[in-house]
Amino acid sequence: MRITQGTFSFLPDLTDDQIRAQVQYCIDNCWAVSIEFTDDPHPRNTYWDMFGHPMFDNPDAAAVMMELTACRKAYGNRYIRIVAFDSTHGWESVRLSFLVNRPENEPGFRMERTEHRGRAQRYSIRPYSSDRPAGERYA
Template identity: 35%
Template sequence: MAVQAYRSTKKYETFSYLPQMTPDQVRRQIAYAIAQGWNPAVEHTAKGTPAKVSFWHMWKLPMFGEQSIDVVLAEIEACHREFPDQMVRFVAYDNYAQSQGIAFVVYR
């Protein structure tokens, strides 16, 4: 099978080249981030913003030490309700590496 070019809209983060994640897949990614000891956070930005100059606004503060997947999902949903016309992404910060451990758009 030949490799095909991916034709779609703008790309944001690594998972944007894959089909939209199901709720269960989102839940498993959040569970993985929490299991790594990373601190979850939620961000949002206007749709159509060029990827190279996009500024993501933080939704509240990072959820330092949060262990509940349901709490994180509730914050993602609350952000989406507040900004229904914007993209919402999940981010997990790795304190040890002082970087993002994972980031992906939940609502495009």
């Protein structure tokens, strides 16, 4: 199972040079870049933990890549993504988000079905990783 979230999610994993180029594109467009990580990649989990502070007024991608290296060292067996925020009036939202790190083993999701009144079926999706407590999901 391969988690597909964000831009480039159906492509092979980006190399560090490709990540650097995308980060530089974000900086050239005056977007604030930040690094986030999680061990719960559920599609509705939009609030990941932020690594460090958002990087505003960054002149080049080297600082972001240095932070990414530090994040991979600390949380290398979790999902890590780069997020680019556009603070331009009228946008004020995320313009670009893509995964830059995955755990070695991605257990995926299971579909749970429950029967309700009138034999109606309801479905929900739950990640296998949530069977273990936070912080121990990809140990």
